[in-house]
Amino acid sequence: MCNKELKSMHSVKVNTIPDATFCHLSFKPDLEGIWKPKPVDQFEQWQVKYPKPRNYYPEPRVPRISVGTGIHKCFLAVYPNISHFFEFDNLPYVDMHVYMPVFKGHEDVVTPDIATAYRYIYDAHVTEEHCILSPVLMKHVGTVRIKNPNRSDALLYYPFDDNTLDYTTIGPRKIDWEWVNKPMNMELFQNW
Numbered sequence: 001m002c003n004k005e006l007k008s009m010h011s012v013k014v015n016t017i018p019d020a021t022f023c024h025l026s027f028k029p030d031l032e033g034i035w036k037p038k039p040v041d042q043f044e045q046w047q048v049k050y051p052k053p054r055n056y057y058p059e060p061r062v063p064r065i066s067v068g069t070g071i072h073k074c075f076l077a078v079y080p081n082i083s084h085f086f087e088f089d090n091l092p093y094v095d096m097h098v099y100m101p102v103f104k105g106h107e108d109v110v111t112p113d114i115a116t117a118y119r120y121i122y123d124a125h126v127t128e129e130h131c132i133l134s135p136v137l138m139k140h141v142g143t144v145r146i147k148n149p150n151r152s153d154a155l156l157y158y159p160f161d162d163n164t165l166d167y168t169t170i171g172p173r174k175i176d177w178e179w180v181n182k183p184m185n186m187e188l189f190q191n192w
Helices: 071-087 112-117
Strands: 024-026 033-035 065-067 093-102 108-110 130-132 136-147 154-157 168-172 177-181
Touching: 024 065, 024 071, 071 093, 071 136, 071 168, 071 177
Parallel strands: none
Antiparallel strands: 024 093, 033 136, 065 130, 093 136, 108 130, 136 177, 154 168
């Protein structure tokens, strides 16, 4: 389905992407600084305690920094890895730290179109996940509280936007979230 042994990915320069404003969610509050791409965390690290999701598609281990176009899209991208907090542990909410890349313009980025066309990331067409392949300064911009979304309808999609594959769910269609620590310049984050 997808080649997890891949060593590199097709990409474009970030300065060719219009309105390239992205965010990254993390449980860690102290990550501000230069980030170097690394292989993404996979569900395997939790599968001892929690069952693997149905229709699981492993992603390539190519070093990257995954970012999204807003809080909900980022949350959808990480939901398969953190759903156990809501579905098994039944937490009422999680607080996540929001980081934003500060680009110089020369960074290599895999867009959702590329990630879908080359079958790198099975849900990129839904999550709008972009993968930064170059080191980049990541600024901590605030903290959000995301409420348990288990009462929300599931967002259904075809992996890799391929209707020959089984229709599946990625996570909640809607989430309720709020800023716990607001960014200094809220104008940048109005559409998140």
